[in-house]
Amino acid sequence: MDKSTKCALCPQKAVVHLKYFNRKLCKQHFSELTQDRIRKNISKNELVDKNNRVAVAVSGGKDSTTLLYSLANFAEKFPIELVGITIDEGIEGYRSESLKVVEKNYKKLGIEYKILRYENEVGKPMDEIVKKDQRLPCSYCGVFRRDLLNKAALEVDADKIATGHNLDDEVQSILMNYIRGDFSRLARTGTKTAADTGFVQRIKPLSVVPEKEIALYAMLNNFEVYWGECPYSHEAFRSEIRDTLNRWEERSPGTKYQIYNGAENLKELLKGAIGGAILFECEICGTPSPSVICKSCEMKKEVR
Amino acid sequence: MDKSTKCALCPQKAVVHLKYFNRKLCKQHFSELTQDRIRKNISKNELVDKNNRVAVAVSGGKDSTTLLYSLANFAEKFPIELVGITIDEGIEGYRSESLKVVEKNYKKLGIEYKILRYENEVGKPMDEIVKKDQRLPCSYCGVFRRDLLNKAALEVDADKIATGHNLDDEVQSILMNYIRGDFSRLARTGTKTAADTGFVQRIKPLSVVPEKEIALYAMLNNFEVYWGECPYSHEAFRSEIRDTLNRWEERSPGTKYQIYNGAENLKELLKGAIGGAILFECEICGTPSPSVICKSCEMKKEVR
Structure with a gap:
């Protein structure tokens, strides 16, 4: 066991111990490693092409704020255009606060942005929806947010939507799909979605960085981040x-990466075995849908 | 919540509550359900063909004893021949005790049997092997047992080897393969192995019955079972x-079946995507092997 508190690469004090490769790193080397991982994830998996217009989905939390700054940094060396997209679900005291942070960051980086609000798009803010309905708020909110991110990306004429999903988010989803036996969802998602789904392609540049490290990276770089949690959040299964996963990782460092890499391989193996869902165009809003009315429009009817 | 202590199907007292389909059953209806599940697993998955000679791997524990009686029962209605195969690893106070139980059951059912012993086949009993070697005993023992079961089955001229793996064993293996990303192993194993591997085909008639229910079934039917545990057993990852899995099942009854069914579907999807390993014949013993010397012969050299 390495008892030193020094960085493995220089004489500086270590700020983190990455157990899965038994290495302690200082602020600078940890930041470089993180940037490097994100950059390699983008290039190796061809997440963006030259001259792409990339809509960055920003909520103000640690992940999406780190994503915004990382892509801004990436855009200095590779010709892509960034535009921020933000969804205001209408949750007083939570989203109202984070929106201030989001706008500060957009302005600081000089990035144009678009905000879509449930109040206008769905017809009601979440604060109203939760009052009336028995369903779990997340079941609505996930569908609406997904739908509005796509709408916002179309409105700003983006080629891609970048989201702040980190390694932990991805591995949780992978394991949930394994448990449910939902290999068709597994094949559809991941670091980038298929290009031909009819939706704007989604990419996840942070998918190779563990959640804890993103939090640390955001703090070390003094990003202005909103740390609050959604008051309606209730995802028992995911919790x-x-x-x-945290227990497994604690016992066997590297387990999360192992599961992530395994699922990437499985997706390759499944290519061709799982056909794309046959898509209609939603009769109300025109977006691609597995049924004649899309889930979002159905739910909008329910909550109105 | 159903507070009754009565069987859902008759006025008898319930002996079990199957939470995953919210049903309480009496001894008779629970036993019938269990038999029925095993029978359906055999027929639906074509685990045996008419006039097969089936080698039943029996250790004397609850699973393999239940397997032996279940197949004896099955053989009364469907023309298959049974022959017992048992491996004596040479573990004093454990296998020495269980062997007495095994032989009693073979004799009670009038089933011919064959016992292969590490002492003769490997050259040393496990009690000797563990004294000398640093490896975890299970890593050897698993390889030797697997090899000797195949050898015993060939010696008694069997078409199939039936093993007592239950639902819990299977789901543990599935999850371990998901975590390791070992989809090639996942595709090779399951309720029955491929017929063309060069090894005697293995079948698992109990793969659809949860471990707890097999224990209960064995007790209710007064099977003579050896309940001891191997003194060398140490499988940290599997534990x-x-x-x-038990925690997940407790929170969401049915999770084990869900994972099991998902993996069965995945195996279908992977058909064709994963090629069989190119096999040599082991230069020493002649069994199929991914290398010129098989793992078992290599390990035999190590322990001798």
């Missing part, structure tokens, strides 16, 4: 899976 | 996975 259970999160705990399990 | 962790077992605990995780």
Whole structure:
């Protein structure tokens, strides 16, 4: 066991111990490693092409703020255009606060942006929806947010939507899909979605960085981040899976990467075996949908 | 919540509550359900063909004893021949005790049997092997047992080897393969192995019955079972996975079946995508092997 508190690469004090490769790093080397991982993820998986217009989905939290700054940094060397897209679900005291942070960051980086609000798009803010409905708020909110991110990306004429999903988010989803046996969802998602789904392609540049490290990276770089949590958040299954994964990782450092890489391989193996869902165009809003009315329009009817 | 202590199907007292389909059953209906599941697993998955000679791998524990009686029962209605195969690893106070139980059951059912012993086949009993070697005993023992079961089955001229793996064993293996990303192993194993591997085909008639229910079934039917545990057993990873699965099942009854069914579907999807390993014949013993000397012969050299 390495008892030193020094960086493995220089004489500076270590700020982090990456157990999965048994290495302690100082602020500078940790930041470089993180940037490097994100950059390699983008290039190796061809997440963007030259001259792409990339819509960055920003909520103000640690992940999406790190994403915004990382892509701004990436855009200095590779010709892509960034435009921010933000969804205002209408949650007083939570989203109202984070929006201030989001706008500060957009302005600081000089990035144009678009905000879509549930109040206008769905017809009601979440604060109203939760009052009336028995369903779990997340079940609505996930569908609406997804739908509006796509709408916002189309409105700003983007080629891609970049989201701040980190390694932990991805591995949780992978394990949930394994448990549910949902290999068709597994094949559809991941670091980038297929280009031909009818939706704006989604990319996840942070998918190779563990959640804890993104939090540390955001703090070390003094990003202005909103740390609050959604008051309606209630994802019992995902919480259970999160705990399990953290326990496994604690016992066997590297487990999360192992699961992530395994799923990437599985996706390759499944290519061709899983056909794309046959898509209609939603009769109300025109977006691609597995049924004649899309889930979002159906739910909008429910909540109005 | 159903507070009754009565069987859902008759006025008898319930002996079990199957939470995953919210049903309480009496001894008779629970036994019928269990038999039915095993029978359906055999027929639906074509685990045996008419006039097959089936080698039943029996250790004397609850699973393999239940397997032996279940197949004896099955053989009354469907023309298959049974022959017992048992491996004596040479573990004093454990296998020496269970062997007495095994032979009693073979004799009670009038089933011919063959016992192969590490002492003769490997050259040393496990009690000797563990004294000398640093490796975890299970890593050897698993390889030797697997090899000797195949050898015993060939010697008794069997078409199939039936093993007592239950639902929990299977789901643990599935989850371990997901975590390791070992989809080639996942595709090779399951309720029955491929017929063309060069090894005697293995079948698992109990793969659809949860471990707890097999224990209960064995007790209710007064099977003579050896309940001891191997003194060398040490499978840290599997234990962790077992605990995780039991926790998930407790929170969401049915999770084990869900994972099991998902993996069966995945195996279908992977058909064709994963090629069989190119096999040599082991230069020493002649069994199929991915290398010129098989793992078992290599390990035999190590321990001798």
